Amino acid sequence: MPEHFEIITRTMLAFLILFIGAKLLGKQIIAEMNTFDFIAAISVGSIIANLAFNLNIKIHHAVLAFLILVLVILLVSFISLKSRIGRNLLAGNPTVIIEDGKILEANMRKMRYSLDYLNQQLREKGIFNIDEVLYVVVETNGKVSFLQKPQYRSVTKQDLNIPTKQESNLPIELIMDGEIISKNLRENNLSELKLQEELKKRNLQTKEVVYAVLAANGNIYIDTYKDQIASPTDQE
Structure with missing residues (x-):
């Protein structure tokens, strides 16, 4: 087989294997990562890249390595799920770096967390004054969570x-891209006739609607293709 055809074949196979592996491992592997997730992602990427482009590596060897890595990740996930000690060892523990508005310098040094980065993280959450904060915790994925002092909370x-009014339901998508989502109507005992009546009240047809959703409070939000905005805002 010519090399360029082999590379095409291996790349497509690598993508397929990675897709299947991601499905097996779940959303955690693509979410914000802790230390183990980062190592796992790098390892998966390295194996897949070699499978696609390194013609000196046999396909079945790369596939075997990938399967072993997937099994290791699944095993670690199982241990983390069942064992608190294992979870702390593999993912680490959250660390408090501010308590009652006071910066805990020892914990900051342990986390190698700079004041500049801390201030950036707080500003992104709308906090510009450290004295407003009761606790700041660095989570295992490196992000910060905070609890404001009572007098500063909304x-x-x-x-x-x-x-x-009590809201007990999630929003239900009714129309998307001009098509009624019949499955959602059936599963939630909703009437297509009532939906059509709602559209008629607004002088709309189904094909004119980009998106319609039934909110948890019972109101229906509808967005149409024609927004009737003369000069839409363009972020440059």
Whole structure:
């Protein structure tokens, strides 16, 4: 087989194997990664790249290495699920770096976390004054979680004793790209006739609707192809 045809074949095979492996491993492998996830992702990428382009490596050897790695990742995931000690060993523990508005320098040094990066992370979450923060925790994936002091937290309806309507359902997509999603209607005991009546009230036909969703509060949000906006904002 000519080399360029072999590379094409191996690349397509590598993609297929990677796709199957990602399905087996689940969403965690493509989410924000902790230390083990990072190592696993690098290893998977290295094996797949060699399978696609390194003609000196036999295909079945690369596939075997990939399968072994997938089994190792699944085993580690199982250990993390069943054992708290194993989970802490493999993924690490969250680390508190601010307590009651005070920076814990020892923990910062242990995490090799700079003040500049800490301030950046807080600013991204809308915090510009460290004194407003009760706790800041560095999670195992390197991101920060924070808890503001009570006097700086946003007021909620519960704080003001304002009654709220109970929402027990997730939003339900009704129309997408001008087509009714019949499966969602059936599964949620919704009537297509009532949906059509709602569209008729707004002088719309199904084909004119880009997206329609039934919100948890019972309201229907509808977006049409024609937005009636004379000069749409263009972010440059």
